[in-house]
Amino acid sequence: xxxxxxxxxxxxxxxxxxxxxxxxxxxxxxxxxxxxxxxxxxxxxxxxxxxxxxxxxxxxxxxxxxxxxxxxxxxxxxxxxxxxxxxxxxxxxxxxxxxxxxxxxxxxxxxxxxxxxxxxxxxxxxxxxxxxxxxxxxxxxxxxxxxxxxxxxxxxxxxxxxxxxxxxxxxxxxxxxxxxxxxxxxxxxxxxxxxxxxxxxxxxxxxxxxxxxxxxxxxxxxxxxxxxxxxxxxxxxxxxxxxxxxxxxxxxxxxxxxxxxxxxxxxxxxxxxxxxxxxxxxxxxxxxxxxxxxxxxxxxxxxxxxxxxxxxxxxxxxxxxxxxxxxxxxxxxxxxxxxxxxxxxxxxxxxxxxxxxxxxxxxxxxxxxxxxxxxxxxxxxxxxxxxxxxxxxxxxxxxxxxxxxxxxxxxxxxxxxxxxxxxxxxxxxxxxxxxxx
Numbered sequence: 242x243x244x245x246x247x248x249x250x251x252x253x254x255x256x257x258x259x260x261x262x263x264x265x266x267x268x269x270x271x272x273x274x275x276x277x278x279x280x281x282x283x284x285x286x287x288x289x290x291x292x293x294x295x296x297x298x299x300x301x302x303x304x305x306x307x308x309x310x311x312x313x314x315x316x317x318x319x320x321x322x323x324x325x326x327x328x329x330x331x332x333x334x335x336x337x338x339x340x341x342x343x344x345x346x347x348x349x350x351x352x353x354x355x356x357x358x359x360x361x362x363x364x365x366x367x368x369x370x371x372x373x374x375x376x377x378x379x380x381x382x383x384x385x386x387x388x389x390x391x392x393x394x395x396x397x398x399x400x401x402x403x404x405x406x407x408x409x410x411x412x413x414x415x416x417x418x419x420x421x422x423x424x425x426x427x428x429x430x431x432x433x434x435x436x437x438x439x440x441x442x443x444x445x446x447x448x449x450x451x452x453x454x455x456x457x458x459x460x461x462x463x464x465x466x467x468x469x470x471x472x473x474x475x476x477x478x479x480x481x482x483x484x485x486x487x488x489x490x491x492x493x494x495x496x497x498x499x500x501x502x503x504x505x506x507x508x509x510x511x512x513x514x515x516x517x518x519x520x521x522x523x524x525x526x527x528x529x530x531x532x533x534x535x536x537x538x539x540x541x542x543x544x545x546x547x548x549x550x551x552x553x554x555x556x557x558x559x560x561x562x563x564x565x566x567x568x569x570x571x572x573x574x575x576x577x578x579x580x581x582x583x584x585x586x587x588x589x590x591x592x593x594x595x596x597x598x599x600x601x602x603x604x605x606x607x608x609x610x611x612x613x614x615x616x617x618x619x620x621x622x623x624x625x626x627x628x629x630x631x632x633x634x635x636x637x638x639x640x641x642x643x644x645x646x647x648x649x650x651x652x653x654x655x656x657x658x659x660x661x662x663x664x665x666x667x668x669x670x671x672x673x674x675x676x677x678x
Contacts (some may be wrong), residue, residue: 267444290617297584297624297631297638315520318506319499320475322524330524331424332473335454336404341444342398342412342432350400350413401450414439425449425473449473457525459485461533462492471527478508478523481531493536495558496642499523500530511557520567541640543569545648546577555642562624563636565646572626572648579626582650586641588618 297299322324334340344350386419402410408421415435420428429447436443455471464486469476478499488494494511512518536554544550548570553560562584566572572579624638625631640646 292619292621293562294583294621294623297622297634298628299630299634301622302634302637303509315509315512315518317520317523318508319501319523321520322475322522323519326524327475330475332452332471334404334420334423334425334449335527336406336408336421337453338404338411338420338449339401339451339453340404340425340428341401341448341450342439344436345444345446347440347443355564362533372400372463383521399446404454414479422521451464455527456479456532457527459531461531462489462535463533464489469525471525476525478521478525478531479510479513481525482510482533488533489535491535491554493555494535494560495539495555496534498530498532498534500532501526501528509558515557525632539642541565541642541644541646543646544572545646546650546654547571548573548649555640558642560640561636562638562640562646564637565640566648576650577656578649578651582624582626583647583649584622584638584640585645585647586620586622587643588620 248444302345342350370526376578400412402412404410404420408419410420411417412432412435418428418431418435423431425447429445432447433445436445452470452472456468457471458468458475459481460466463482466485469481478497482488482497494514495509497508497510498505499508500506505525508523509518509521513521539555539558540552541555541560542552543565547566551569553565553568562582566582566675622638624635626635
């Protein structure tokens with residue numbers, strides 16, 4: 242047989258097999274005839290965008306302080322618990338709160354003596370012990386109890402009442418007194434003024450012994466997620482987490498969320514624990530929702546020419562480039578280019594809720610407004626591992642959540658892979674020619 246004719250037939254068969262696709266060739270195959278792959282103007286414009294590469298060297302650290310540097314300024318997203326805010330804190334009475342009133346030198350004002358008259362006045366019964374309530378004879382004991390427990394027994398010589406649904410309490414010789422929204426001191430002044438009409442210089446002691454009106458919800462990656470009551474002792478985010486048994490080992494304390502009035506605020510509790518940053522110890526309010534996520538979103542993607550490409554979770558918000566490469570068993574010495582190790586970082590500000598890319602409007606030819614994707618806000622960093630100082634600098638380069646570490650393939654390895662792809666075809670042609678001789 243003519244060798245040239247045989248080679249031509251073999252080449253034609255190869256071309257026909259590529260046209261028929263999976264009808265002849267083995268392995269997975271996708272028919273692209275029904276796919277419109279025409280590039281859009283936005284994708285063409287995006288392809289022409291150039292990104293500046295910042296080398297990871299000594300000059301980089303002169304202008305970029307580390308995330309763990311204590312000199313970095315911290316801003317409290319809400320009102321935080323400090324020495325000043327602790328002094329100004331005051332608990333305001335709410336519906337269903339339990340209040341103990343003691344009138345000194347007047348034993349007739351006792352729960353035993355007025356229980357019948359209280360029932361006649363239509364005062365609702367005292368609430369039973371609930372998991373979310375707290376009872377204490379004072380603010381100190383309420384804080385020591387950790388915000389849990391049931392109602393305490395009324396003290397001798399005192400009257401224990403509950404705030405009704407209309408926000409008032411009933412007290413003998415005074416009648417109905419509005420209590421909701423007042424502090425214990427303000428309520429004491431109101432009762433003193435009312436009793437002054439029948440008692441000369443009355444002396445009252447008003448204390449809140451049951452906190453049932455205000456609470457926060459603590460959820461997420463915790464050992465004992467539960468609701469926590471707001472008491473006369475300030476409740477901060479770190480207090481709420483501790484009272485829930487503490488966080489689990491895989492909890493992401495760097496991105497603790499506090500949802501208030503439909504808006505979620507991120508709080509770095511890890512900074513509070515690591516370096517005592519009080520600007521992250523948010524003072525909680527009624528109906529706050531505290532969620533402690535896991536480390537699903539705080540991870541780094543390590544890809545490219547590595548011994549073990551994988552995702553690496555951050556440890557309490559911290560992970561260096563050296564840690565990421567070490568977790569991936571370092572670069573592949575057979576195919577990686579140690580001079581081209583890239584860190585690609587995106588900005589979360591360019592994404593709207595749900596992870597959708599924010600778009601801007603452009604004017605089309607017919608005058609209508611059409612959405613256009615904004616260029617990605619990317620920062621690209623490059624490390625050269627062949628330099629002696631780079632091996633130390635990579636231990637100082639902090640990664641951010643969802644960073645992509647990519648190790649470039651060496652040019653020689655790419656050439657060898659091309660040879661691996663065409664070698665079977667060359668061998669087939671060679672053996673075919675040999676058999677026709």
